[in-house]
Amino acid sequence: MYTLYIANKVYSSWSLRPWALMRALNIPFEEKIVTFGPGSNWESFRTFSPAGKVPCLHDGESIVWDSLGITEFLADRHAGVWPSDAQAKIWARCAAAEMHSGFTNLRGVCPMHVGLRVHIDAIPAGVKSDLQRISELWNEGLNRFGGPFLAGDKFTAIDAFFAPVVFRIQTYGLPVDEKAGAYVQHMLQQAPIQQWQDQALNETWVEPGHEEAALAAGKLISDLRKK
Template identity: 55%
Template sequence: MYKLYIANKNYSSWSLRPWILMRELSIPFIEEVTSFKEGSNWNEFRVFSPTGLVPCLVDNDKVIWDSLGITEYLAEKHTEVWPERPEARAWARCATAEMHSGFPALRDQCSMNCGLRVKLNEVTGSLQKDITRIDELWNEGLRQFGGPFLAGSKFTATDAFYAPIAFRIRTYGLNMSAESLSYAELLLSLDSMRAWEEGALKEVWREPGHEKDSIKSGVLIEDFRKS
């Protein structure tokens, strides 16, 4: 059986991607959590990951690192990872790659923290550019392939890669179109996303760097995490 190494569910958007993908597609795996600690996590994460980063997938004697690398590895064994239609599959791969490498302002100013609600001090020009592009991308996929997911009627890797954005929208109250907000709510309503959030809220770990990042662009309104 696959073994998936992840970090804190509250913070780790990269870990969420393969985790939610495998849960939604009913691909069995064993979850291994190593929490972030203050400073470098290199030594702890290097035990299972060659890059010292999460997520990391182990399949018997094979070690697959990076969320996109894991996705493509799984796609070779599970055809439902990508959409069946060629045009949807091509679009989905491009949208997924864009998420994997892009949107730096959103990552910097709105880091993932499932348990918090934060009021942004301002929406900078660079942040608005990222939000507008995601809104545009989501609407394009929903309209072109008929929804309710980004590349058609079924959850695929593209939805998994944008799942952390749904948490960010709720945490920071990001303003998007009605269609995009509806899609984000759909993601948040999935049993797998609810399970991830439930796990995140129960975590008692707090890592100072991630905590500072969560509120560096705004003011904390509520904290729903276990004390």
């Protein structure tokens, strides 16, 4: 059985991607959470990941790191990771790669925090630009491939890659157009996303650096964690 190393569900956007994908596709795995600590986590994460980062997947002697690397590793072994339609697969891979390497303004200003609700009075121009591009991408996928997921009627890797954005939109009340907003609500109803959220809200540990980064974005409305 696979072993998937992840960090705290409240904060770890990169960990969410393969976790949600494997849950959605019913790919069995053992979960191992290694919590974020203050400052660098290099030393503790290096015990299981060559890059010193999460997520990392172990399969016997094979060690696979980075959410995109894990996704392609799984795609070689399991059906349904990417859409079966050729054009949908091309689009989904390109959109996932864009998400993987881009949207740095959104990541920087609005780090993932599943437990908080934060109001931003004035959204920075760079974040607005990222949100416009995300809405554009989502609308393209939904319109071209029929929805309700981004590349068709099934949850695939492209939905997993944008799952952290779904949580960011919920946490910070970020503006997206009507169709993108409907997709956010659809994703929040999916079993893997609900499971991740429920487990995140029940986590008992808190890492001050991640907390401060989320609160720096705006005014705290509520903390939904059961701590």
